[in-house]
Amino acid sequence: MKKIGIKIKVSGIVQGVGFRPFIHKQITDHCLCGWVRNTSTGSELRLEGPEDEVSRFVDELGTKKPALALIERIETEIYEPLEGFTDFSIIMSKDEEEHNTLISPDVCTCDDCLRELFDRHDRRYRYPFINCTNCGPRFTIIRDIPYDRAKTTMSSFPMCKLCHDEYTTITDRRYHAQPDCCPDCGPRLFFTDEAGNEVPGDAIANALHMLEAGGIVAVKGLGGFHLACRADLPELAWKLRNRKHRDEKPFALMCADVEEARKYCEISEAEERILTSHQRPIVLLKKRCVTGGSDGKTKGEGSERDTANTDPCSILSHLSENSRIGVMLPYTPVHFLLLHEHLKTLVMTSANLSDRPIIYRNEEALKELHGIADGFLLNNRDIHVRCDDSVLWVFDAKTYFARRSRGYVPYPLTLNDTEGPDLKILACGAEQKATFSLSKGNHVFSSQHIGDLKNIETYDNFELQIKHFEKLFEIRSEMLVCDLHPDYLSTGYAQERTGRDGLPLLQVQHHYAHMASCMADNGLDEPVIGIVWDGTGLGTDGKAWGGEFLSGDFSGFERRGTIREIALPGGDKAVHEIWRIAVSLLHDLQESAKILKGIDPQQLSITERQLAAGINCPRTTSIGRLFDGVSALIGIRETVSYEGQGAILLEASAAEGCDEVYPYSIVSSEDPGSPKYIFDYRPMIRAMVEDLSEAPAETKVRELKRRMAAKFMNTLTAMAAEMTLKISGDTGLRKVVLSGGSFQNMYILERLSKKLRAEGLEVYTHSRAACNDEGLSLGQLMIARKRGRDGIV
Numbered sequence: 001m002k003k004i005g006i007k008i009k010v011s012g013i014v015q016g017v018g019f020r021p022f023i024h025k026q027i028t029d030h031c032l033c034g035w036v037r038n039t040s041t042g043s044e045l046r047l048e049g050p051e052d053e054v055s056r057f058v059d060e061l062g063t064k065k066p067a068l069a070l071i072e073r074i075e076t077e078i079y080e081p082l083e084g085f086t087d088f089s090i091i092m093s094k095d096e097e098e099h100n101t102l103i104s105p106d107v108c109t110c111d112d113c114l115r116e117l118f119d120r121h122d123r124r125y126r127y128p129f130i131n132c133t134n135c136g137p138r139f140t141i142i143r144d145i146p147y148d149r150a151k152t153t154m155s156s157f158p159m160c161k162l163c164h165d166e167y168t169t170i171t172d173r174r175y176h177a178q179p180d181c182c183p184d185c186g187p188r189l190f191f192t193d194e195a196g197n198e199v200p201g202d203a204i205a206n207a208l209h210m211l212e213a214g215g216i217v218a219v220k221g222l223g224g225f226h227l228a229c230r231a232d233l234p235e236l237a238w239k240l241r242n243r244k245h246r247d248e249k250p251f252a253l254m255c256a257d258v259e260e261a262r263k264y265c266e267i268s269e270a271e272e273r274i275l276t277s278h279q280r281p282i283v284l285l286k287k288r289c290v291t292g293g294s295d296g297k298t299k300g301e302g303s304e305r306d307t308a309n310t311d312p313c314s315i316l317s318h319l320s321e322n323s324r325i326g327v328m329l330p331y332t333p334v335h336f337l338l339l340h341e342h343l344k345t346l347v348m349t350s351a352n353l354s355d356r357p358i359i360y361r362n363e364e365a366l367k368e369l370h371g372i373a374d375g376f377l378l379n380n381r382d383i384h385v386r387c388d389d390s391v392l393w394v395f396d397a398k399t400y401f402a403r404r405s406r407g408y409v410p411y412p413l414t415l416n417d418t419e420g421p422d423l424k425i426l427a428c429g430a431e432q433k434a435t436f437s438l439s440k441g442n443h444v445f446s447s448q449h450i451g452d453l454k455n456i457e458t459y460d461n462f463e464l465q466i467k468h469f470e471k472l473f474e475i476r477s478e479m480l481v482c483d484l485h486p487d488y489l490s491t492g493y494a495q496e497r498t499g500r501d502g503l504p505l506l507q508v509q510h511h512y513a514h515m516a517s518c519m520a521d522n523g524l525d526e527p528v529i530g531i532v533w534d535g536t537g538l539g540t541d542g543k544a545w546g547g548e549f550l551s552g553d554f555s556g557f558e559r560r561g562t563i564r565e566i567a568l569p570g571g572d573k574a575v576h577e578i579w580r581i582a583v584s585l586l587h588d589l590q591e592s593a594k595i596l597k598g599i600d601p602q603q604l605s606i607t608e609r610q611l612a613a614g615i616n617c618p619r620t621t622s623i624g625r626l627f628d629g630v631s632a633l634i635g636i637r638e639t640v641s642y643e644g645q646g647a648i649l650l651e652a653s654a655a656e657g658c659d660e661v662y663p664y665s666i667v668s669s670e671d672p673g674s675p676k677y678i679f680d681y682r683p684m685i686r687a688m689v690e691d692l693s694e695a696p697a698e699t700k701v702r703e704l705k706r707r708m709a710a711k712f713m714n715t716l717t718a719m720a721a722e723m724t725l726k727i728s729g730d731t732g733l734r735k736v737v738l739s740g741g742s743f744q745n746m747y748i749l750e751r752l753s754k755k756l757r758a759e760g761l762e763v764y765t766h767s768r769a770a771c772n773d774e775g776l777s778l779g780q781l782m783i784a785r786k787r788g789r790d791g792i793v
Contacts, residue, residue, distance in 0.1 A: 001050040005034075005082045008045040009075040010061065013102040013411070016147050017068035018133030019043060020090060021175045026064070030057045033085035037092065040101060048085050067134050067278055068104045072414050090170070102443075103139055103147060103472065105407050106222045106387065107278040108331040110135035112173060117333055118340070123162070124182055128189045128204070128333045129381065133177040135278070139410055140223045140385045141179065145472060149178045153382040160185035187381035189334065194374050196366040204337045207377045211343060215374035216240055218351055218365050221332055223387025223406050223448075224358035225351035225365050227373060228254075230343065237318040237347060243372040245354070249642045251319045252282050252326035252389075254348040256339040261327050264288060264312045264345075270397035279407030280331035281390035281399070284324045289313030319347065322652035326391060331407075334377065350388055356457045357450070360386045385468060386461060388449045393746060396753075401770040402744060403433070405448040410469070412443035413768055413778065416523055423788040426466065426477040427781035428490040430510065430537070430773045432643070434458070436466055436490075437777040439785060440475050444520070446769065446778055453489040463493065481506040481784035483513070483776070485538040506787060508780045510537025511548045511740065512557045517779030518737035518771070519554070522764040527553045528735045529560075529727055531720055531752075533742035534772070535575075535624035535643070541673070546622025546740075549677065549723055551731050554786035560727045561666075561677035565619040566626060569610045574625075578646050579638040580607055581629030585685050587611045595692060598638055623716070623742045626681065633688060634708050635701075644741070650709050651745050658710035661718050662687045666726070677726055679719050684712070713747050721755045728761065735762045741772035 010019075015038055023036050023045070032049035047054060062071055109117070113130045116122040124130045131137070144151040149159075159167060163182055166174040174180045181187065191199045191206040199206050207217050214236060216229045227244065229236040231253055241247055255261040258272055265285035267275065275283045289312060316325055328348070330336045339346065351369060352358045359365050360383040365376060391403040427437040434450040447465055451458045470477065482494035484507050491507070498505040508516075514537075515530030530550040539545040539559075549561030567584045574580040583593040583604060593604040611617055624647060631637045631646035636653055640646050662684040666677050691708055724736055736756055743749050743765070753763045769775035 001052065003048060003082060004051045004054055005046070005048045005079045006054050006058070007077045007079055008047065008058065008061070009039075009042070010045070010071060010073075011042040011075075012072035013068065013070040013104050014042045015101060016133070016138065016176065016178060017104050018066040018173070018175070018177075019069050021133070021170050021172070022064075022066050022069075024088065024090075024170050026057055026060060027088045030054070032057060033088055035085070035089045035091045037090065038101075042102075046079075046083070046085075048082050067110065068107060068138075070102065070104075070411060101145060101147070102412065103142060103145075103410055105139050105279070105409055105411060106137045107135055107407060108280040108329075109333055109336060110278070113333070114336060117336060126204070126337060127183050127186070128337060128379070129179075129181055129186050130333050131177060131179050131181075132173045133175060134173065136177075136179050137222055140383050140387050140406075141381070142472065143384050145474070147178060152178055153384050154179050154181065154187075157181055157186050157381075187379050189377070189379045192366070192376045192378060194370065194376075196376070199375075203377060204334070207375065208338065208341065208343065210375045211338075211346070216243070216372065217375045217377055218369050218373035219334065219338075219348075219377045220362070220365070220379055220383075221334070223383060223385065223389075224360040225369070226348045227351045227369070228338075228346045228348050231315055231319065231345045231347050234314065234318045240347065240349070240372075244349070246349075247641050248321060248645065250322065250325060251347045251349050252328060252391075253319065254328050254330060254335065254339065254346050256344040257329065260344045261285070261329070264316055265325065265327055268394065271394045274392070274394055274399060275327065275329060277407075279390065280329055281392050281407055282326040282328040284391065284393045284402070285327050286324055287316050287320070289316060322648050324652075328389060352451075354455075355452055356455060357461045358386050358388050385465070386448070393744075395746070395749065395765065396767075398767040400766060401768075401774070402772065403449045403774065404446070404768075404770055409448040410445055410472075412445045413520065415442045415444065415520075417442070417525060421789060423785060424475050424478045425781050425784050425788065426470075426475075426480050426494075427777040427784065428480065428482040428494045429777035429780070430483045430490060431485070431488040432535075433770070433772050433774040434462060434490060435774050435777045436462070436469075437781045438469055438473065438475050438477065439781055440473055444778060444781060445469060445473055445475075449774065459489050459493075462490070477503065479504050479506070479784060479788055481508055481780040483507065483538070483780075484509055484540070504788075506780075506784045508783050509540050509557075510776070511539075511545055511550060512552070513776045513779035513783065514739040514771075515550050515552070515557065515737055515779065516554055516782045517769055517775040518739040518764060518766055520778050520782045521766050521769045521775070522737070524735065524737070524764065525554065526735070527551060527731075527733055528737050528764075529724055529731070529733050530557070530737050530739065531724065532740040533623035534740035535742075536620055536622045544618065544620035544622060546620055546624055547626065547679070548621070548740075549675070549720075549727055551727060551733060554783050555790070559675045560730070561679070561723045562621045562675045563623065563626065563679040564681055565621055566629065567611055567614075567617040567619050568625065569607050569617050571616055571618055575628075575640075577639050578628035579632040581625055582632035583607045584611060584617075585629045585633060585681075586689070589682055589686055589689070591686075591689055595689065596632070596638075597635060623740075627742070630685075630688070630712050633685070633692075634705050634712075636705060636709070644744070647742070647745065651713070651747050653706050654710040654713060654747055655703075655706035656710075658707055658714070660707070660711045660714060662711050662715040664715055664719050666719065666723055676730070677723050679723065684715050688712070710747075713745070714751070717748055717751045717755060720752055721759065724756060724761065725759060734760070735764065737764045739766065739771050739775070743771045 034047035191203040547563035568574040627647035
């Protein structure tokens with residue numbers, strides 16, 4: 001058999017993930033000789049052996065890789081003459097001026113470690129920090145590069161001889177696993193009472209005892225703390241809500257396994273695949289029982305006190321008022337140990353207070369969670385980087401993020417265009433669901449979930465994470481980009497930094513950035529139609545936009561369509577007291593607000609006079625505000641306690657199988673300063689008023705609300721399809737991207753995608769970045785990248 005020599009360059013995440021032991025085994029299996037070394041972009045190999053064995057080895061590189069390896073590119077080159085290698089070795093890493101090493105996210109405990117965790121004869125039996133090259137902490141423990149133990153929070157735990165032998169044996173699963181440890185040399189788990197006094201005995205047993213007794217336990221995880229309690233005692237959910245001041249926002253569940261999760265939710269094959277993946281996100285699943293939310297009791301009540309409730313419908317009604325609930329499976333050894341015995345499902349919610357970042361330090365937890373948690377399950381391994389759980393839906397069998405964080409960050413988005421200068425850009429995002437993105441070469445590194453930039457604690461974390469990412473990936477930003485809104489803290493950061501460092505700054509319109517984000521998510525670099533629906537974002541005309549139909553590419557955009565403006569009496573007050581928007585919609589029809597039930601008549605009268613006088617009634621084209629107004633009009637919700645609550649409950653209320661559509665019109669504007677097409681929703685609102693005036697018997701009211709909710713969303717879907725076809729006819733464009741927070745509505749997302757495709761259009765949705773404002777920084781960066789390369793800033 002002819003022998004050949006081959007040079008192989010592997011780019012991606014191949015360091016610290018068991019790649020070299022994998023290579024060693026494959027080399028041995030294929031009887032090849034040569035060497036492997038790490039480089040700034042991944043790994044480099046030079047191999048010699050029989051031609052067919054070399055060919056098989058290359059084929060297997062991309063298919064039999066370690067679980068955590070992310071291979072982006074494999075380049076091969078045959079060389080001669082042969083160097084005559086007689087064995088295989090690992091040689092010194094190649095020292096290069098610029099490092100482009102990628103870092104693995106934190107991931108779920110692997111099956112091999114789980115077997116050892118519950119093996120009484122294994123030296124790591126029930127050890128809560130068991131890990132190997134295929135699993136465990138990565139991103140959250142790294143202080144600096146290169147990724148060596150000395151530069152992680154494991155530096156204070158020197159390896160014992162047994163662990164060191166594993167670490168240095170290439171055939172071992174723990175070869176070069178930086179967090180490798182055992183009970184003799186690694187971190188320690190301990191349990192304290194609410195005052196922070198350590199409780200003697202087994203920490204897991206103590207935590208379980210408190211949980212089983214109905215206590216709330218703060219549990220330290222990979223990227224921060226959770227607050228945990230039993231799911232089967234309804235009064236515990238109320239107790240946790242009262243203590244955390246989280247009256248109605250849904251809680252997530254952690255279930256021991258998929259079978260346990262199926263007791264509560266419908267789980268498709270694709271959902272099961274993502275639920276059990278090594279990323280272990282929170283997946284938003286359809287409840288088996290769609291309840292109406294609260295059981296009508298006041299907070300703190302509960303006739304079932306101290307009595308376990310095994311009815312899934314009743315359990316879910318106390319945890320989530322909508323048609324879905326977030327479910328995750330265990331992903332750390334601590335989680336597996338907690339759910340291994342009697343308790344199979346726990347409520348798990350992030351331990352953060354008043355919209356502040358997730359708590360991640362022991363001392364901070366003991367101080368800030370005093371009076372909330374009854375006990376604390378702590379450890380002495382520091383978390384260096386906060387990182388919340390990822391949250392997503394599964395749409396078209398792919399991830400559809402509400403929050404991209406643990407398990408996925410800091411995986412980069414790899415761009416296809418490599419032409420032009422390598423401009424290093426920092427995109428600062430917006431205000432809600434803040435993230436930032438950094439570019440280097442053909443990679444975009446988007447940050448983990450930061451939170452809403454509305455307080456100093458979140459802003460400080462925003463600054464801290466930017467510094468950490470720039471240090472970790474060796475990026476010296478050469479240009480910054482941010483939103484148009486002058487009052488966003490992210491805008492202030494960008495302006496202050498560019499002024500201080502003498503860097504160029506680009507400000508990008510909010511909805512245009514959404515469109516660009518979805519384009520980048522799908523690898524598009526050509527003109528598209530963008531349907532962008534959300535709460536609000538500042539438009540180029542200084543007004544609040546939010547129901548936009550755009551066309552364009554990374555070079556620029558045009559506003560082709562929008563919705564009729566909605567007055568918001570009381571300004572920001574209307575965002576929370578959404579009955580005010582319902583009054584506005586009725587006033588636009590010259591209809592009396594008296595049809596609204598449950599609102600103080602005097603308040604209704606004052607609001608009507610306010611609208612008539614036009615005092616403090618800013619106007620917006622927001623689909624999100626239209627949802628709020630209709631939710632209040634139908635009687636689903638008059639006020640909201642968290643963002644999007646009115647829209648979420650309206651979606652949850654929609655009747656199945658209703659295809660009816662309300663009347664509406666799309667008018668053409670002659671104003672050269674306005675979009676050509678405007679959705680006039682007044683015929684729809686008038687028809688809804690007529691539905692309400694039918695005054696059905698009390699037993700039929702809920703049925704009417706469900707039908708009206710479905711008809712409203714069907715109308716938006718029909719309108720969007722019609723307007724898109726008009727724009728397609730004007731522009732010749734056939735590719736459509738859907739973005740913005742309103743496309744977290746699965747009812748509309750599914751139906752609109754299907755309807756547009758039926759019309760022969762190509763529809764693109766998000767799968768790697770969130771459709772909400774979390775994805776904005778990616779879109780901002782792509783626009784700035786294009787402008788910067790074209791020399792236009």
